[in-house]
Amino acid sequence: MKIKIAVFGHKDISHKLYSYATTQEDIEIFLFEYSNPDETVALVEKAIMCDIYLFTDALAYLYAKELIDKKRLPAVQVDFNAYMILSSFYRLTNDYKREVKRLSIDIPENKHVDEVLHDLNINDQDIYTYSYGNDPYVDTGRIASYHEKLWQEGKIDFVLTSIREVDQIIRKKGIPGNCMIIPELNLVRAMEKAKSIATINNSQGSQIVTSYVRIKSIKTNRSEKNDLYMRELHSKLQRILMNYSSKVSASVISLSNGQFVLFGTHRMLDHITSSYRDFALLNEIENALNTPVDIGFGLGLSPKQADDNAKLALKTCEEKEDGTCYIINERRDMIGPLGVKKEFNPSALYRSLIHKAKLNNELSYNFIDFIEVRNNEPFSSNDIATYYGVTKRSAERTIKKLVAGNVIKVIGEEKPYIKGRPRKLFKLNQ
Template identity: 65%
Template structure:
């Protein structure tokens, strides 16, 4: 059994809770990275290179590591700091600390969760003061502590509830009644399950084999017009370009002896393809160097044979155009392309419909627009969204339901699964 290696960043007590939760799960291995001050997480991230995924036990450690995580495109999850956590924290304040839920200050990453809870409990912002550090760059622990302290000195609060242990320590030294929120077990369970799901998704993606067929368009006609020597020079130039490409993408290049080249690879090529739906530089480089059109057909599969068969289908799709083109046929035999040809869509109209019709927040809306641009407005599945956002399939399906309900997207077909199971739907923008 291949274990999922999870790097966990947090304080010792919290990591102990997470370790205890997974101790009976044989498919998980925890690598603890303990800190005493949250800012230490920035350096600890560098030491977790052997792990499959990074789990941050709280909002603040993730904020400290966010720049490195995004720069290196590290798979990461954080324990949710949500309404449930705030509700359980309020319960402890009222029942364990005997403090009424008024004249209270609280610091959180995002105030929207607090606002929802206050609304449900029919409390007002006049009774509870909220500090949100979501947009603080950088997060200043002393500033957050001063927020509580100033309210205390002004006689506006009787108690401070914090999400940061360092803030709790500062306030206790000043003899201000305070406590730090405790992460509920449910939130820990969800984060661990999400980490497993994302890793499994990434591993299944990396298990795919990519085959590519590359040929100069109308090569026989070029031979007849320019002679064998000129045609052979073109083939040598094409071969060199493909060798350079294979080094960048950890692939192999072979000649099939029939005026075509065959590329075999895995994750490296797949990542390059998915990152260049709109501008496929390999095709442009070939045509610029050879001064003639080139066709490329990529096939995806779980076996070399399946990938090669799909690559042949993709190359056939190239014959529909007089110009050089590139198509992909995936393991479900969906044809995607042509690559490098921008499929336009109305960005501002899409943004408005995401906000007003699908009711997505700003961040999700911008991310979805990026997703559509990167995929060149090709049909997609909920699995594609899960892979792009690095979230669970269930979370991706929730987003898809909102998009369908708001008529932002429409169903345009079904995936043809290569294993048993129900077909999965394919979607496209409803523009």
């Protein structure tokens, strides 16, 4: 059965998603177009037969948010993120021949602007940002007035807005500006996210989650600490897991050797799938126990499948010196480590991609986004092919350019779960 996705947006953006959807056999798109974002609430009421709601406009999502929260509707909005800011800066310097300075910008979250300015080492003293994501209601007139005031005071030469209605207002006033274009990659990622959430929601009634939690190096701890200390450690861990299990409707069983197993269903699944980047449970345990802990989550359509995958995820944790957390789903895809952000230098990487690997700007931005999404984990050509939806041959051509430019290096091999030749693994050469 196809996943039905309701798409809310202006005509040109929504049709871009529709074109992408025609290449996907497992989804069906229903377009709800508007001329003004405040029409979204009425349109949401009409999308009653859809599995998930996708918003291409941050303003439209904010208008509909109260209704979405009230009815607990599954919804996704296209990211207005650092990549979008970076793309807008690129267009500013190349299409408009302007320097990235004396600007005013409006965006849902100003942290994305700060990230890009920091990475590009740009002075932000003459760049002004209006963040409307936390406003009780979004007033396009007020946002336009913010830009106009800065223009009249002679503090800015150009406006970058993420809202079409604001762009129309400032243009009528003769203020130089431009509306940011949502990168195609952001649209595709939003569609994939919507599809993933809808798939989980449709199957969560039968999906089982098993998790093994274990104090790392338990034998070493026992040899160095007394029995009272170990019992206290075990009790602390049990209390934390009991509290966690009550939040996610899971069951906890204490095993031997400082190990616990948890069993849950959709509430536990909802929690872990929303915490890939910042898995608070692992941090809470390690801070309370002052010792590293491993957590392995397994997803499955049967208890045995979930248990086997959880054990495999826990075994993966053994290969790391510090406490870690991994997930292995019913297809035996590995996700993780959770909550561990691996840093890299996007600016240095961008320069290497352009000057050493000889990639164009779009491919360079895409690759930076790929590294960020994968949390700077080792990757194979198959990972690139899967992520971008290209052929393996096309991905291998990109890999060759990256290796030749000394941007990445081979660090080993991985063995697929099914029979086949080992695949080379690569990582950034930073």
